Amino acid sequence: MKKPLTYISLFSSAGVGCFGFKENGFECIATNELLSKRLKIQEHNQKCKYETGYLDGDITSEKVQSQLFTEIDMWKKKHHISEPDIIIATPPCQGMSVANHKKNDELGRNSLVVESIKITKKVNPRFFVFENVRAFLTTTCTDTDGLEKTIGEAIIQNLGGHYNILSKVINFKDYGANSSRTRTLVIGVRKDLQNISPFDIFPQKQKPKTLRELFTGLEKLNKMGAISENDIFHSFREYDVKMLPWIEKLKEGESAFQNEEKERIPHQIKDGEIVFNKSKNGDKYARWYWDREGPCVHTRNDILASQNTVHPSENRVFSIRELMLMMSIPENFAWTNVSVETLDELDVEEQKKFLKKEELNIRHCIGEAVPTGVFANIAKRIKDVVGQKFLSATELNTIIKKEELHITENLISLIQSDFKKFGLENIYQIAEYANSSRQENAAFFTRKDIAFTVVKDLPEFKGKKKIRILEPSVGIGNFIPLLVEKYEDKDEVIFDLVDIDGNSFVVLKEILSHLKLPKKFKFNFINADFLTHQFDVKYDLVVGNPPYKKLTNSQELLATYKGQSQNKETNNLFSFFIEKAITIGKFVSLIVPKSLINAPEFNMTREILKEQNLLKICDYGEKGFKGVKIETISFLLETSAKKISETILIESYITETVKESKKDYLFSAQFPYWLLYRNEEFDQIFNKMKFDIFQSFRDRQITKLLTKESGKYRVLKSRNVGTNQIIEIDNYDSYIDDAEKLAVSKYLNKDGVVMVPNLTYYPRASFLPKNTIADGSVALLTLKNGSRMPTETDLEYYGTKEFEKFYRVARNYGTRSLNIDNNSVFFFGLLKTME
Numbered sequence: 001m002k003k004p005l006t007y008i009s010l011f012s013s014a015g016v017g018c019f020g021f022k023e024n025g026f027e028c029i030a031t032n033e034l035l036s037k038r039l040k041i042q043e044h045n046q047k048c049k050y051e052t053g054y055l056d057g058d059i060t061s062e063k064v065q066s067q068l069f070t071e072i073d074m075w076k077k078k079h080h081i082s083e084p085d086i087i088i089a090t091p092p093c094q095g096m097s098v099a100n101h102k103k104n105d106e107l108g109r110n111s112l113v114v115e116s117i118k119i120t121k122k123v124n125p126r127f128f129v130f131e132n133v134r135a136f137l138t139t140t141c142t143d144t145d146g147l148e149k150t151i152g153e154a155i156i157q158n159l160g161g162h163y164n165i166l167s168k169v170i171n172f173k174d175y176g177a178n179s180s181r182t183r184t185l186v187i188g189v190r191k192d193l194q195n196i197s198p199f200d201i202f203p204q205k206q207k208p209k210t211l212r213e214l215f216t217g218l219e220k221l222n223k224m225g226a227i228s229e230n231d232i233f234h235s236f237r238e239y240d241v242k243m244l245p246w247i248e249k250l251k252e253g254e255s256a257f258q259n260e261e262k263e264r265i266p267h268q269i270k271d272g273e274i275v276f277n278k279s280k281n282g283d284k285y286a287r288w289y290w291d292r293e294g295p296c297v298h299t300r301n302d303i304l305a306s307q308n309t310v311h312p313s314e315n316r317v318f319s320i321r322e323l324m325l326m327m328s329i330p331e332n333f334a335w336t337n338v339s340v341e342t343l344d345e346l347d348v349e350e351q352k353k354f355l356k357k358e359e360l361n362i363r364h365c366i367g368e369a370v371p372t373g374v375f376a377n378i379a380k381r382i383k384d385v386v387g388q389k390f391l392s393a394t395e396l397n398t399i400i401k402k403e404e405l406h407i408t409e410n411l412i413s414l415i416q417s418d419f420k421k422f423g424l425e426n427i428y429q430i431a432e433y434a435n436s437s438r439q440e441n442a443a444f445f446t447r448k449d450i451a452f453t454v455v456k457d458l459p460e461f462k463g464k465k466k467i468r469i470l471e472p473s474v475g476i477g478n479f480i481p482l483l484v485e486k487y488e489d490k491d492e493v494i495f496d497l498v499d500i501d502g503n504s505f506v507v508l509k510e511i512l513s514h515l516k517l518p519k520k521f522k523f524n525f526i527n528a529d530f531l532t533h534q535f536d537v538k539y540d541l542v543v544g545n546p547p548y549k550k551l552t553n554s555q556e557l558l559a560t561y562k563g564q565s566q567n568k569e570t571n572n573l574f575s576f577f578i579e580k581a582i583t584i585g586k587f588v589s590l591i592v593p594k595s596l597i598n599a600p601e602f603n604m605t606r607e608i609l610k611e612q613n614l615l616k617i618c619d620y621g622e623k624g625f626k627g628v629k630i631e632t633i634s635f636l637l638e639t640s641a642k643k644i645s646e647t648i649l650i651e652s653y654i655t656e657t658v659k660e661s662k663k664d665y666l667f668s669a670q671f672p673y674w675l676l677y678r679n680e681e682f683d684q685i686f687n688k689m690k691f692d693i694f695q696s697f698r699d700r701q702i703t704k705l706l707t708k709e710s711g712k713y714r715v716l717k718s719r720n721v722g723t724n725q726i727i728e729i730d731n732y733d734s735y736i737d738d739a740e741k742l743a744v745s746k747y748l749n750k751d752g753v754v755m756v757p758n759l760t761y762y763p764r765a766s767f768l769p770k771n772t773i774a775d776g777s778v779a780l781l782t783l784k785n786g787s788r789m790p791t792e793t794d795l796e797y798y799g800t801k802e803f804e805k806f807y808r809v810a811r812n813y814g815t816r817s818l819n820i821d822n823n824s825v826f827f828f829g830l831l832k833t834m835e
Contacts, residue, residue: 003081005383008068008123010059010089010116014362015042016329017131017370018088022047023330024379029084030071032059037361044334050074060115072123086127086382089116090370111141113151117158118144124162126193127201127382130155130186131370134169137184153660155186160651160658163188164452166198175203176373178214179294179326183370187378189449191653195425197452199485200385203377208293211312214325222314225352232343232351233335234321237359243304246285248315256285266305283307294318294326299367302360320359323366328373335362391426396433405434408503412510419514424481431476431507446478446545446591447626453618453651454589454634455482458541465491467540470585472530472577473547474499477508483543484521491520498526498533531561531576535584542585546577548593548630567604575605582612586640594619594631597812598673600823606674610667613641618651619676622815631817650676654813672823677809685806689829693790694781696825698758699744702736702775711735713748716768718757718777723764723799724792736773744773747780752789754781756798756828759818763807765795765828779820781828794830 009018009031022028028048032055033039039056048054053071057064075081091112113130120128130136137152144158156165165188172181187198219228225238245264246256257279259265266277266285277284287310288295295308301323304310309317318326324333336343336358343354391399405411411434415427422430425448432445461467467490471479474497487493499505505525512523526533530546550571551558561576562568574592581588596602597617616636624632648666651658655677667674675682707715715734720727739745747753753768756779765781774780783789797803810827811818818824 004079005386006075006079006081006084007086007088008072008084008125010087010119011091011112012039012042012088013090013368014038014335014365015045015047016327016333016365016372017090017375019045019047019330019333020372020374020376021086021088021379023372023376024383026085026379026383027079028053029075030055030068032057032064032068034058038365041335041365044337059119060112065119068119069122084123084125085386086129087116087120087123087125088129088131088375089113089120090131091116114141114143114154117154120188121158121162124190126190126386128159128163128186128188129375129378130184132184134182134184137167137186156658157660159188161656163190164198164449164456166202166456168202172371172374173208173293174205176206176375176377177293177326177328177371178208178373179371180296181371182296191449191656194447194449195388195390196385197448197482198456199452199482201378201381202485203374204381206373206377210291211288211294211322211326212290214294215322218319218321220314221316221319227348227351227355228319228321230344231321232340232346232355233324233362234319235351235355236316236319237302237355239304239316243285244315247287247304247310250285250287250310252287252289252312254287255279255282257282277305281307286310288312294322297323297327297367299364301367302363320362320366323363327366327369327371328376329366329369330372333372388423388425391422391429393433396429399430400434405430408506411507415507415510415514424511424515427511428476428478431511435476435504445475445625447624448478448482450591450620450624450634451479451482453620454543454591454636455479455486457616457636457649458483458486458543458589459587459638461487461490461540464540466494467492468494468496468537469541469543470496470498470535470539470581471544472498472542472581473544474508475501475504475545477511479543479545480512481515484515484517493521495521495523496526496535496537496539497523498528498530500527500529502527531564531573531580537584539585540587542581542588543590545591546574548572548574566608567602569604570601572601575602578605579608582608582637582639587636587638588612589634589636591620591624591632591634593817594621594633594812594814595817597633597676598814598817598823599819600821603673603823609635609637610663613638613644614648614663615645616649616651617676619654619812621652621654621813623653629816631814652676652813672826674812675809676812679809682806682809685802688833689831690787691829692826693783693785693787693830694754694825694828695784696820696822697744697747697780697782698776698778698820699742699774700776701742702744702773704734707734707736709733709735711737712771713737713739714769714772716755716772716774716778718760721755721757721764721766721778724766724795726766726769739773742773744780747782748773750782752783754790754795754828755779756781756820758820759816761808761811761814761818762804763828764799767792767795779825781825787830788834790830791834793834797831798828 004027005025006027006029007021008029012018012031012033015031030053031042031047036056039054043054055064055067072084116130137150139151140148141151141154143149143154165186167186169184172183173179187202189196189198218234221236226235228234246266250256256266267274285304286308288308290312298307300306301309302317304317311318403410403414405414411431419427428445467487469483505527551573558571565576565579567575578590581590596605614637618634620632622631646663647660648663649660666676666678702715713736715736719729739748747768749770754765755768755774756763756765758777758779807827
């Protein structure tokens, strides 16, 4: 049985916006609204499958929330869904709207968005959409931690660990509405949906219709309080006849306050004197235009005194039907349980009676609503992207083998013939798997969700209409579609694309030809070694995923790289890429191995980075590149900042968190390297011990060829090391007779040598027994600072849960970057209580 696409709607009013999801086949699990009369309208539209889905009341109450989760559980059991697909939240915007002049104490109300955040976090939908006014993200709320912060910060800190999030201030007229409405749209995509980014479900641009186009065929309403014979909702309420002179001579775009005759300017008579009304926003009693999309529809769209409510040629406010057309509300949307056909057959007096009862509520609901077409636009995009089929590794390998796609010409032919069939993401994967030189060039596919974590926080370059971007190792261009989305508002974006592999350019050019990008995106292809190529411009942005490998096969080339780099201690290409990128880019964002933040060979590189305005680090751990046994991070920095930021944003795929921290706390000089996850608990344990006690040694000479099943000296391995004991393992032991030529021999029968397993986040330690040595899976620790000798009590502490937690933070939650070296050995301290 095919599982339905489902959604939950919070603060849904009459359900005008989320009706767009129903129209696209989504099933509503639950919808919540505080005002019963508005929730009733949703019932008229049969929005929920079950009556229990209509949640009437305050969503912050335990009762309503209990109803919500009961409904979700029922859907999980009855319809076999794992979680709802989407949560839509449009919390009340009082206290944020420009139109609201009463902003005395709105902090609590604004914090309703925090309830949406909490529910979203608990429900864990695949997608979420928050919508509100322009000032939404910069408005203060009281977050879940009790601290006051901007709503934007609260969303990122609570949900950014689980979701890739895109926030934009847009005008809905460009995305499915036929009236101007500038709003903030926040879209989240759960990070485990690796082939989908928020750009994929952001509404697509659509040209709005003008009022002349929209109102074609509508009956003219020139009589005061007229009701169309064919449509009860094409009508308007009578207004005070004294206002007619104020508007009757207005041309399109004019306000009654522009009338030259005093009696035609809005006024009141007080004590026989004319007292003119105040024109606050300049759009009161204003006639709109025929050949523009509609104005912003406000809640008081029923009165002439509201904003831009006057019809382009008739002396009245817009009718409900006209407002519906402007707000892209479908004709089949039901405002009552009585059909429109039945209402149209009522006599005029009965119709007026109905409208007197219902009209204001309907108009207010329209004024508060998200245009149906905008949410329908998002719903369709979600439906399309969820319906895409992404090829498995087995399917990819089968296609590549069958079509011999390792031959570039064959791959190009497949892209030309089957681009639409496979889709961009599958084409990227096919090209990646088909690249026979990817290991040689250390060039690996950058997954969409990983690329998005880089692109989302890149600078907006506000006020700058032309920018220049450099990709130093572009490959087949995984970043390009996201960068195009990010900077689609620019007049010109020039990409300088560099790669050492000419075949990658052949594939990339073919892919770009199928994307059919606007001409304002220009591409220059540079088939060269980024590290030796000369660049004559300063780029606004250098972004990408450089190769990770140590150069060992060309001493001459390595000498060239080192000659132009400050860090002479490494042979790893990515370090050279970082240094060069900093010299030619105003902003630099690269994905690099996680060893950058702790390995001794990158001590200098870290110092170079600290001199820049480092803005963000994202830790992917091993989740960044499937099938590649390497931990990665990305960073964003500014090279020419006038002021260095004191804080840095840390996003983690490991802990599923996003947190802003003080740089001097994470990068403290009292530690040998950066600690991205340092916290109070870590500090408490740190204060219990003395550190920088040991130096570390690991043998790299002992191999299976040197060892035997019996012999003079036992060779201990990591699995033999327990807490203050040697663990005996059947068929695990090995021996060696001659240790004199081995560097490890200097530790033979030496007192106080501590053994610690290498490459583990479960630390434990024991002393090296007599007549034994250890291979490279064990680090041997010896005193270096004249400290007291370690005791069994010290070693026992290394095996405790408390020290394990401390050690994980000390090792930045590493899994593969856990070598015990002369940096990381720092954290094996001695207890102060033993002194």
